[in-house]
Structure formats: C-alpha cells, structure tokens
Amino acid sequence: MADFEPNPERSGLEPELGGILRDFPDRSGFEPELGGELRQKGVYVDEPTCIGCKHCAHVAPNTFYIEPDYGRSRVICQDSDSEASIQEAIDTCPVDCIHWVDYTELKKLEEERRFQIIKNLGLPANPSALAAQNRSKRKRKNTKPR
Structure with missing residues (x-):
C-alpha cells in the first residue's frame, strides 16, 4: 500500500471504515458502504432517558436493539432500515429519547456514552440467570429445617 498524506477534509470517522477503505484519502467516512442513499445524519438513543419499551426495536429491528445489561435501546447500524422506519x-417513542444528529455530533455522543451512569431497569440479564436464581430459591426452600 502506498503512503497517503492526511486529507484535512476528512471527517475523523475513517478508522471505523473497514479494511482497505481506511487507506483511500478521498474517503470521508460518510459513504454508504452497502449502497443506497447517503444520509447526512445519524440516529442516536439517549440511553439514560430510555425506558426499555422495545418499540423502536420492533419498528426498525436492523437499527435498534435492546442492550442486555441495562435493558435500554441502542443503535447497532445506521443504514440498515429505511429512514421512514427509523x-x-x-x-412513537414514548419518552422521546431517539434523535437524528449530525455525524460529527454522533461521534462525540458515542464517546461520551462510555462515561454515562445508567441504572438497570430491573430486567433479567438473560434467561440462564433467571433460571439460576429460581434454582437457588427452590434449593433454600427445600433445605429449611422443619
């Protein structure tokens, strides 16, 4: 690969591009990698505000998923569902926690997410954790002295 001079016009999102796409100086980081229409904005979920209703994940399942540790919505892919679905x-979000933001602001918001304190909504982490809790409750109940 040839050495390229950094392009001051680049967005700063290029390291997120995969493989050889990182090495092209004319890439901005905004190109739709899978084809389709180029969006000038991305979608972001304010997780501390989210109540975990799961509606967004049902309406646009390729864009949103429910994060298993805290039970809140998170964006997994920016260009998998139509703009109309998003x-x-x-x-229809009941707490208005999903927003369109400029990609440069999106990068900043995603970096700030690492420092957010998010409370668990009380949802079980996974089915196996629930089953383990139930087993231990039954075990304690059966071992009580009579």
Whole structure:
C-alpha cells in the first residue's frame, strides 16, 4: 500500500471504515458502504432517558436493539432500515429519547456514552440467570429445617 498524506477534509470517522477503505484519502467516512442513499445524519438513543419499551426495536429491528445489561435501546447500524422506519420509531417513542444528529455530533455522543451512569431497569440479564436464581430459591426452600 502506498503512503497517503492526511486529507484535512476528512471527517475523523475513517478508522471505523473497514479494511482497505481506511487507506483511500478521498474517503470521508460518510459513504454508504452497502449502497443506497447517503444520509447526512445519524440516529442516536439517549440511553439514560430510555425506558426499555422495545418499540423502536420492533419498528426498525436492523437499527435498534435492546442492550442486555441495562435493558435500554441502542443503535447497532445506521443504514440498515429505511429512514421512514427509523422516523416512525422516533415519532412513537414514548419518552422521546431517539434523535437524528449530525455525524460529527454522533461521534462525540458515542464517546461520551462510555462515561454515562445508567441504572438497570430491573430486567433479567438473560434467561440462564433467571433460571439460576429460581434454582437457588427452590434449593433454600427445600433445605429449611422443619
């Protein structure tokens, strides 16, 4: 690969591009890698505000998923659902925690997410954890002295 001079016009998102795409100086980081229409904005979920209703994940399942540790919505892919589906998820969110943001702001918000304190919504982490809790409750109940 040839050495390239950094392009001051680049967005700063290029390291997120995969493979050889990182090495092209004319890449901005905003190109749709899978084809389709280029969006000038990304979608972001304010997780501390989210109540974990799961509606967005049902409306736009390729964009949103429910994060298993805290039970809140998170964006997993920016360009997998139509803009109309994503907009429907935004419009029907009961706590208005999903927003369109500029990609440069999105990068900053994603970096700040690492320092957010998010409380668990009380959802079980996974089914096996629930089963283990139930087994231990039954075991304690059966071992009580009579």
